[in-house]
Amino acid sequence: MRPVDPRLLRYAASARAFFAAGGVLALGQTATIIAFSWLVTQVIVGAIGGSPLSALLPSLGALAGVVAVRFALGWLSEYNAARGAAVVKSELRRRVLDAVTRLGPGWLGGRSSTAVGVTAGPGLDALDTYFSKYLPQLILTAIAMPLVVLTIWSQDWVSGLTVTLTLPLIPVFMILIGWATQTVQQRQFERLTRLSTAFLDVVGGLSTLTVYGRQHRQAARIREVTEEYRTQTMKVLRVSFLSGFALELAASLSVALVAVSIGVRLIDGSLGLGVGLFVLLLAPEAFLPLRNVGAQFHAAADGVAASTSVFEILDEAGATGAVSTWGAVPTEGAAGAEAVDAGLEVRGLGVRYGEAVAFAGLRASIRRGAVTAVTGPSGSGKTSFVHALLGFVPVEGRMLVGGRDVTDDPAPRPWLAWAGQRAALVEGSVLENVALGDDEPDAARARAALDLVGGAGIRLAERIDPRGGGLSGGQAQRVSSARAVYRARALDCPVVVFDEPTSALDGGTEAEFSRSLRALADEGRAVIVVSHRPAVTASADDRLVFALPEAAHPLAVAAGLPAGPLAGSPAHAAAHSPGGGVA
Structure with a gap:
């Protein structure tokens, strides 16, 4: 499963603005992460070295400013994600309606209209978590992780090598978890479509079913589909919890290797306290974005599973142009x-x-x-x-x-x-x-x-x-x-x-x-x-x-x-x- 379907950028032009703004915010967040680690190191080393409080105040003031900026950038990132999800969902829904209009009743007659409605309605709502949790972390990973690793290399090549060698463990776990997540998430989305279709069909024909005494059998059918959906949802939750545990364990062990190496070299005097502390503070930040991407992979699977059906409709209709409106001005010769x-x-x-x-x-x-x-x-x-x-x-x-x-x-x-x-x-x-x-x-x-x-x-x-x-x-x-x-x-x-x-x-x-x-x-x-x-x-x-x-x-x-x-x-x-x- 691709983390970002290229069709998202083709069918939802507003997604490009989301990614551009997310890149700028991720770059700013990376700068604050490095600045925070460096300032904390300066304050601690200065305090241990016996520097007076007056000498530490500039660093403390700068540290407070960096914390405020980091908080503001985090809030802006969440705002960008929420707004991006809302705008993209709206744009995709307009395109789906336009595509269904282009395809016409002949195409819709061969499909469940309820299923199409679920895809364009509750299905696309899965993009909320996809945009708010997964994509921001994916952007942050693409920008923050290489910059942080390069900073560690510039300070201590041994720690840089350790981080570089252990980082691939997380993608390996992500791939293994991703295969399981994609399968269970797709099944969950199919169960949701079945449940919604069954419920709406029963409600639409309830009067006829009652007249012929068949309403009780349909109630049993809805209970059966609901139980299937509940079971599939619990499977998704189990996979999500297990994936989070596996990724946390891999990241913790990797950081532990860096910490042990720094500790040993601090004891024998081959590494200075300032460098060791700075690298030790940065090491978790190198793993954090990638770890969060893996932990939020179920959100990506949910969003991609929902949007894939939408993209299939748009591909079939060739709906890449602007959405038409009722009051279109007649072209010359049409009136x-x-x-x-x-x-x-x-x-x-x-x-x-x-x-x-x-x-x-x-x-x-x-x-x-x-x-x-x-x-x-x-x-x-x-x-x-x-x-x-x-x-x-x-x-x-x-x-x-x-x-x-x-x-x-x-x-x-x-x-x-x-x-x-x-x-x-x-x-x-x-x-x-x-x-x-x-x-x-x-x-x-x-x-x-x-x-x-x-x-x-x-x-x-x-x-x-x-x-x-x-x-x-x-x-x-x-x-x-x-x-x-x-x-x-x-x-x-x-x-x-x-x-x-x-x-x-x-x-x-x-x-x-x-x-x-x-x-x-x-x-x-x-x-x-x-x-x-x-x-x-x-x-x-x-x-x-x-x-x-x-x-x-x-x-x-x-x-x-x-x-x-x-x-x-x-x-x-x-x-x-x-x-x-x-x-």
């Missing part, structure tokens, strides 16, 4: 002002999940100022089409908005507003949910967006609890739809996508929502609505119908759609749109 009437054009668009083909070869032109209904049976590729627009999945082919290629645009895409199948609400007011991501929510715009989608009876000040509760299913869906309208108007998005927006609405409200889609399209936007509801598809101007072709993979969809307003080849024609196009 509606420069878009042509074609709105959204797809050329040979396709999505694959490994060997499975969601759809392929899709060619269509979706008009601005029109409502386009995307229909088809489940599994035909409708959701994958939406994910392709959002940039959540790798795609084949190209997508153009207003003639500009937007296939590889990073998220969030300023030309697109979207409301998903499920109303993902966050804790806060309705206004904060409608204007999600806007640093300065516009209450008037939010009110207009809610009114447009049939949410006139929903108050902007209405509170939503941490679980997204406080609203009915239909109200939550309208808040989600209003969020897309708000974004479309705030960023002047030329394309707006609604994924099953009326699944929780009654017939009357559904008809009202269809009129809202028409009003949004009249603003000059290409409105795309994915729906199985006949009333919604019947009110659309155009239809893009996905189909399951015969003798094909169940995830495949009809391809080969030539250019034109939703025109398709007769072999794959599934439905005629009111506007005359075929999909």
Whole structure:
């Protein structure tokens, strides 16, 4: 295990400032260590030699000053460690969120979302001890140990040789202990992930488990995982205590060898008291940083085990750039002002999940100022089409908005507003949910967006609890739809996508929502609505119908759609749109 993963410096630029400040502080601490030993030696030798107190006062005053400076440097080192841990954790969490956004639901669907949440949450908290205990000692070791050893060599080569020969004993013990520590620490982190995942899964499905009488079995499962975590934690503590004892023993024996050598030479007069005492005071300081590094190795293993999972996510996403923000300014040609009437054009668009083909070869032109209904049976590729627009999945082919290629645009895409199948609400007011991501929510715009989608009876000040509760299913869906309208108007998005927006609405409200889609399209936007509801598809101007072709993979969809307003080849024609196009 590497003490410092190079990816830490790549993904957390603030860590570089931590190491730079730590190096300066370590250099200052080393100077105070040497100065303290030298001043103490001068005072003791002077006192033994019969020097009056007045002659010792300057050295005593300097000694008090060195002690104060050393205390201040120690406090600054702790402050630097605490601040470094907080800033690095924050930066890594932002990057993880950005990476998950880049990877999209397709990637997250193959993993436990709870495990990812534990990694980015409690997992990264392990960096606190890593930064506060291990890394400061590692920096101090790299700077203080060679300087102290060189100082000892300059005063007494015999002691310098003894220290140089015995110092490697500690790294040997550290390597042996490190292998055991890394293994048990990794297992402990895995147990923590399992425990957190099991607990959150049970809490999320508790109502279903209770109805079917299975809640007691899940309680037994949580007890079993908790016991595993407790056992693994005790193993980590045993290894930590044993490692500390072994390193203390090795360092004590090494210092004892130096002390015996100095004592023998002081008796026979071959070594002066001043030199002997100075070297004897410095000898423990040569071993102390390295000994502390070994003692804190379990903290390093804990932090590295936690951060490794984060780095794997970031490596997979290639998230080395800056984190995007909701209010990103559209690049030239992305906004509606420069878009042509074609709105959204797809050329040979396709999505694959490994060997499975969601759809392929899709060619269509979706008009601005029109409502386009995307229909088809489940599994035909409708959701994958939406994910392709959002940039959540790798795609084949190209997508153009207003003639500009937007296939590889990073998220969030300023030309697109979207409301998903499920109303993902966050804790806060309705206004904060409608204007999600806007640093300065516009209450008037939010009110207009809610009114447009049939949410006139929903108050902007209405509170939503941490679980997204406080609203009915239909109200939550309208808040989600209003969020897309708000974004479309705030960023002047030329394309707006609604994924099953009326699944929780009654017939009357559904008809009202269809009129809202028409009003949004009249603003000059290409409105795309994915729906199985006949009333919604019947009110659309155009239809893009996905189909399951015969003798094909169940995830495949009809391809080969030539250019034109939703025109398709007769072999794959599934439905005629009111506007005359075929999909």
